[in-house]
Amino acid sequence: MSKQNQRLLIQFAKWPELGQVKTRMQPQLSEQQSKALHSNLLGFCADRLYQPQRWQSQLCLAGKSFDPELDREDILSELDIQQALQCATQGEGDLGARMKLAAELGLASNKSVVIVGSDCPFIDSNYVEDAFVELESSSEVVLGPAFDGGYVLIGLTSTAVLNIVFDDMPWSQSSLFEKTVAELQNHKVSYSTLSCLNDIDRPEDLLLLDDVAEEIAWY
Numbered sequence: 001m002s003k004q005n006q007r008l009l010i011q012f013a014k015w016p017e018l019g020q021v022k023t024r025m026q027p028q029l030s031e032q033q034s035k036a037l038h039s040n041l042l043g044f045c046a047d048r049l050y051q052p053q054r055w056q057s058q059l060c061l062a063g064k065s066f067d068p069e070l071d072r073e074d075i076l077s078e079l080d081i082q083q084a085l086q087c088a089t090q091g092e093g094d095l096g097a098r099m100k101l102a103a104e105l106g107l108a109s110n111k112s113v114v115i116v117g118s119d120c121p122f123i124d125s126n127y128v129e130d131a132f133v134e135l136e137s138s139s140e141v142v143l144g145p146a147f148d149g150g151y152v153l154i155g156l157t158s159t160a161v162l163n164i165v166f167d168d169m170p171w172s173q174s175s176l177f178e179k180t181v182a183e184l185q186n187h188k189v190s191y192s193t194l195s196c197l198n199d200i201d202r203p204e205d206l207l208l209l210d211d212v213a214e215e216i217a218w219y
Contacts, residue, residue: 007055013118015063037218050083100166114155149174
């Protein structure tokens, strides 16, 4: 398949380590419950968005050392992921630096790259398809805004915009989406936005899971 026809979906996630994930859910959830919630969200998103006939899928993990080639099947089995995803490790630095590296590597062999997190179970394959369609029409960047002021998805077609969208951004703050759009406008980068969705980050967000799936539990 030529680069002109390839799409890559990258799912960012932390390795589910006790005490290191979903810490904003505490103390309403225990550390063990927070880990279970994170693991179930991670697996749900990975399985739901696996569409090999439409794009390649890669799971990009932080917090665990492994060989993406030799250890891939063990990693997927430990995460209880049923799909044959590619696996990769995240680089060093803040979230922006790590996403920047992943996008750069992805764009070396793909026409378009879409990055999602593992906190939004409301992203489905149609949402991702819409992002790729926008990138394949006239947009250099596509954003899926989150109700908390961040974004749940970012897609790109060119390494020329990486510094603009990933450098010196207010990660995990309510001004992230607004700041990203302002930078795109300042640099005259063509962009589009998708519908706004919720992340599952705080205790009040747990009620939203009733509308998704019973398998996303924390007990």
